[in-house]
Amino acid sequence: MPELPEVEGVVRQIRPAAAGKTIRDVFVSDTIRLSKANGKEAIIKKMDADAFISRLVGAEISSVERRSKYIYFTMQKEREFLLVNHLGMSGAWFYVDSLLSITEEKFRRHVHVVLTLDDGNLLAYSDIRRFGEMRLLNGEADFPPLLLMAPEPFAEEALEHFLHMAERPKYSAKPIKEVIMDGQVISGCGNIYATEALFRMKIHPNRAAGRISRARKIQLFKAVAAILLESIDAGGSTISDYRNINGESGRMQDRFGMYGKKQCMECGTATKSLQIAGRTSVYCPTCQK
Template sequence: MPELPEVEGVVRALKPVVEGKTIERVALSDVVFASTNAGKQCIVKNIEPHLFEEVLAGMIIKEINRRSKYIFFTIEKDGEDFVLVNHLGMTGAWFIVQDVLEITEVKFRKHVHAILTLNTGELLVYSDIRRFGELRFVKQIADHPPLLQMAPEPFDEDACGFFLAQCAKAKYENKPIKEVIMDGQVISGCGNIYATEALFKMNIHPGRKTNRISRARKIKLFEAIRVILQESIDTGGSTISDYRNINGEAGGMQHRLEMYGKKVCPTCGNATKSMVIGGRTSVYCSNCQK
């Protein structure tokens, strides 16, 4: 699943080539319509697909921003602002092309679910192989309450204090630290990859209960998360499987990962172990992480 660095990379790539342009028309895939007809909403949420296509036509893309793992497209028509909220899910990706056939990887080309034709003739294409992502049209962020529950950005001044306060709450203090730091209401944008790396860097076992980690060590853990997220942003994110930027290019952070997906600990040479925490497989070194 794309985490904060990968989503940041998509936003940075989209901004200079999409902001200020007008959406002339929108075409959704047959899969989107079929899922709605079957009583399930696939990709397009909280609005009927035909209406989604209709309301976006003529909208100007004023600004694109990231918040946690979400992409916010601020769009405007007749002086009125709206927001198109996008979550990439497990395998979502955006492409800017003249023709869908320019998407080089077949797996993305076969799973195109939204094509936004811009006034420049370019196509802003959303592809999602596993279809866990979403496109949500709202008047304002407050119209989708879960978006208001996100923790501060990890680079914000108050983010560490917020993290410490959340860790002290009864709902978190007895949970494994790995589960806590992957919770978007505790730290924004830190998923399985970077939680694994930060815990290894700090020699903390992913299953250790949060209340068994000192305040000083929690602060250092938070700093480690911040450093790793920034390093990943700087190297274009991690392409483990299906993450691509808008040009179809992979990131480079996967070559720097020390524990995620590894069979052998790079520090002691012991075989790594794994356990399921918060529904995700956690790889760790039982010798180095306590």
């Protein structure tokens, strides 16, 4: 499940492959077409497959950037527009000369969008569970949730934003884990990195945000940002379906102290898990208070 570090890795690989290239052709899978014909919003949002294709064909990809867990492809055609992609649970990009070059069958058989570039290669989007999204926008304002995202966690104003948001009344009674996973509070921190940051800080995931001192909140925010950076350096985490565009796995999962663990890596106590905001939250009942 790609979070900020995984998306960053993908963007760093897509950028040199895609930037400056022009899209010659676009393929959308029959699965997506059928799903949309049945009234579902499968991957391609708010637009039918043919409109999606005709808007993209002939566009030049002028830049590829990450914003939170989203990938922004800036396109130039008659006018500038954006292709905004979220990888959801299982989205993955491949830059290949042929779909047959995607060696892992479970990725190859779930390729749903293919951009044929003017260098003859393909940018293929695979999404096993189809929780990913693609939107064509004239700007962020066309999709208001983008405007509400917290600043990038490494931006100077991110800490102040975090404190301001986390101290709002609506968050004070909520479990701290739910608060740091809220994209309007911190960008890009999902279940994995929230779990790890709380473990490092020895904070119980269910502790009410309002019952954590400002000093501890500052430390917690810094722990989240540090772990995200560490993971970027390690090539991200590979949990189930994440691959980078070369089909490679990351290494950050080898450094987890808590996520997916049966025993605490610090004290050996059996870990516990509970549901917070609908997500499994693992913690050490001895270390985390």
